[in-house]
Amino acid sequence: MAQGEVLIIGAGLAGLSCALQLQEKQIPFRILEASDGVGGRVRTDEHEGFLLDRGFQVLLTAYPECFQVLDYAALDFKPFSPGAMIRLSGAFHKFSDPHRNRADLIATLTAPIGSFRDKLRVNSLRSRLRRTSEDEILSATRHTTNFLLKSEGFSPRMIDRFFRPFMGGIMLDSSLMPSSRMFEYVFKMMAEGDTVVPAKGMGEIPKQLAARLPEGSIQLNARVATLGDREVTLESGEVISGSAIVMACEGPEASRLAPELVPAQRWRGATCLYYAASAPPIEGPWLVLNGNNQWPINNLAVMSEVAPAYAPDGRALVSITVLGKPTQSDEEIQLAVLAQLQRWFGREAREWRYLKAYRIFHAQPDVIPVPPVERPSQLGPHLFVAGDHRLMPSINFAMVSGRQAAEAVMASLMPEAVAVQPA
Ligand SMILES: Cc1cc2nc3c(=O)[nH]c(=O)nc-3n(C[C@H](O)[C@H](O)[C@H](O)COP(=O)(O)OP(=O)(O)OC[C@H]3O[C@@H](n4cnc5c(N)ncnc54)[C@H](O)[C@@H]3O)c2cc1C
Structure with a gap:
């Protein structure tokens, strides 16, 4: 040797x-x-008693390599609700995985995210991907995610209101141009396990x-x-x-x-902004997606509702992701985010304290x-x-x-x- x-x-x-x-x-x-x-x-920074991940990220417990190598019990995972909450037309709508969250079944079926058929198609997609092996997914013919979703029969409304911000939240790209393999892989992982963060940060x-x-x-x-x-x-x-x-x-x-x-x-970029609130603006461990696709917010999560250690007692930590590599200054992005937060949560958002922003130029390879x-x-x-x-x-x-x-x-x-x- x-x-x-x-x-x-x-x-x-x-x-x-x-x-x-x-x-x-x-x-x-x-x-x-x-x-x-x-x-x-x-990485996670400690900042005034808050835990700030350097960019909003989650681990999918079904990831095979992670499952093999990591000691899950020691990481003390805290799960997100299966599914997402969609901000659309002035309201928040629960769009849950009915297999794992029966309590929100009616809310999911009546949410104005897509048609009833769209929701049945989500179910069939989920079942198909659970039956398909990882290798089959990774060697399947490569299309854009947009092409795949259209061929699965999803309506443009469903694609725009759910899949676009969903892909933005996970792959930092809401164009739906990334490979269908990546989309299928992530969707399978989400269907087969939990979406989590460790109790004390990524x-x-x-x-x-x-x-x-x-x-x-x-x-x-x-x-x-x-x-x-x-x-x-x-x-x-x-x-x-x-x-x-x-x-x-x-x-x-x-x-x-x-x-x-x-x-x-080419690389995708993202900016993650953190705010401290005196009370959680959304109750429960939800990933909130912007179904209107209006800049700047793509997704939001009240991290302290997922894992309480992310914020000191009596405070809530709000994480916001803005996609891309905006040319605006930090102050301009903050102002645009604050304006949107006020439309979503009313004047109370003005009381939130801005903590920090992470601008990540090379966040994910556009591979x-x-x-x-x-x-x-x-x-x-x-x-x-x-x-x-x-x-x-x-x-x-x-x-x-x-x-x-x-x-x-x-x-x-x-x-x-x-x-x-x-x-
Ligand atoms: C905002 C954001 C959101 C994401 N969301 C998710 C998600 O939800 N789920 C998911 O699974 N993945 C997500 N990812 C992707 C995931 O984080 C990355 O794919 C993964 O961490 C990459 O690991 P790596 O070791 O390849 O690279 P890196 O983590 O980038 O590690 C490279 C290391 O090399 C060091 N380095 C660079 N140059 C030199 C040098 N010249 N000399 C010595 N050291 C050097 C760097 O400092 C760094 O520590 C996200 C990424 C970002 C940024």
Whole structure:
């Protein structure tokens, strides 16, 4: 086996998952992380007693890789209500999963979101996807989500009022142009499990993975400036040599480090704004979708109704997502959000205290899902790559890509050991 550590660039979920796999096979590694903490795009800040995820995110408990790797019980998941609440024509309407929430069945059937047939079609789509395997979904003919929804027979009203903001909330893209595979995958996961956040914030997920790694194996504030053959140079000028390099940084950074090997991709952006309210404006753990599709708010959640630790006692934390990469200043976005909040909740919204906004330029890769074979983890004799941009944007696929990169490293560094490994 080659001497030295495997150098993993990035302590996001992909980098951490890669490290865990290497650790299992007793392959020495070191993670070099540019920022001051682990988690990459999945981090939670404590701010005046509130827990602010760096961008509204959820975990779907049916994600297979997450289920395999994470200790769900320790994360103490808090679930959202199955379904969503839709803001439409001056009112909020519950649009629930009748299989899991009988109490809201009548409200769901009478909600002016789509026709009765649309609602039956949601049910058939759900049943079909539950019967379809993950592999079948990921290798199915690729269409746009819009094409798929139309061929399933959904009315334009249903598509605009539900699926558009729903896809905006999950994939940060309400154009419905992303791949039907991604849509089907997410819809299946939602039908088969819960939509949750850990009790103490999304950042607990990468923290749990990092806690399993040996002390000192993650070097923070260590931005890699350039790559060499089996060595990296940090911004500080320090040169570190290793047995192999795994780029587990975001796609644009991987393209900067190895431009000829990782082509640039388009990325979706999002802005997440947080407000403190004296009482929850929506009761219950609902994901609220803007069925009118009017800028700026795409979705909203009262996070403290989902997981009480997100806000101090007697306060409510409201999370709002604005899609895209708006050219307006933070103040202009805040004013537009506040105007819409007042139309939704009346004058009480004026009393809410603005806490913080996160503008995320590279939130999710605008990637068309392809079978992994088309995006190999190995780019050169000693260079490997991981990250959601290799597969599909999600916590699950970031972790899958990390594992796959580790497997490729192991196959390259110790082929004989991989070949004789028991199943
Ligand atoms: C607003 C938002 C909402 C989302 N919603 C969901 C959701 O609801 N459900 C879901 O499953 N997924 C969601 N996602 C996607 C999910 O968060 C990502 O797919 C996943 O976290 C990507 O992990 P990663 O390890 O590939 O990359 P990252 O998390 O980006 O990690 C890359 C790491 O590399 C580090 N790095 C970069 N450059 C260097 C360098 N030169 N040297 C050293 N380190 C470097 C970075 O600091 C970072 O820590 C969302 C993402 C965002 C931003």
